[in-house]
Amino acid sequence: MINYNYGVRGHNILIKDDLDKWSDKIQSMKIHTLQFALPLSFPKTSDGGNLINPGLGNTIRRNLSKKIEIGILSCYVNLIHPNLSERQKQIEKMKKYLQNARFFGTNIVAT
Numbered sequence: 001m002i003n004y005n006y007g008v009r010g011h012n013i014l015i016k017d018d019l020d021k022w023s024d025k026i027q028s029m030k031i032h033t034l035q036f037a038l039p040l041s042f043p044k045t046s047d048g049g050n051l052i053n054p055g056l057g058n059t060i061r062r063n064l065s066k067k068i069e070i071g072i073l074s075c076y077v078n079l080i081h082p083n084l085s086e087r088q089k090q091i092e093k094m095k096k097y098l099q100n101a102r103f104f105g106t107n108i109v110a111t
Contacts, residue, residue, distance in 0.1 A: 007033030007034055008033075009034070009037070010022075010026070023063050026064070035110070036074060049093070050093075052100050057104040070105050070106045075093065077093050079111060
């Protein structure tokens with residue numbers, strides 16, 4: 001028998017801002033890998049993703065245990081926004097995600 005290692009979008013687990021319940025549900029579904037969008041799974045905790053930091057990343061990674069990994073950290077921004085000041089804000093947000101991805105246990109940030 002083949003054991004499949006599959007992943008899902010973490011925000012499809014419809015539990016918001018409750019790390020313990022969210023990770024318990026993921027483990028019970030035998031999910032191994034997540035595409036993780038911080039503002040969609042933890043909108044209040046992360047202030048819509050703006051409060052991304054090493055402590056939050058480490059807490060989430062540790063809570064998921066060794067059985068679940070974050071394969072991709074999602075940062076939904078528009079890097080070519082036509083308004084230059086808005087574009088700069090979006091770029092700065094992406095930089096924060098790139099700087100903090102390792103604390104979530106991944107090297108990949110998608111937009």
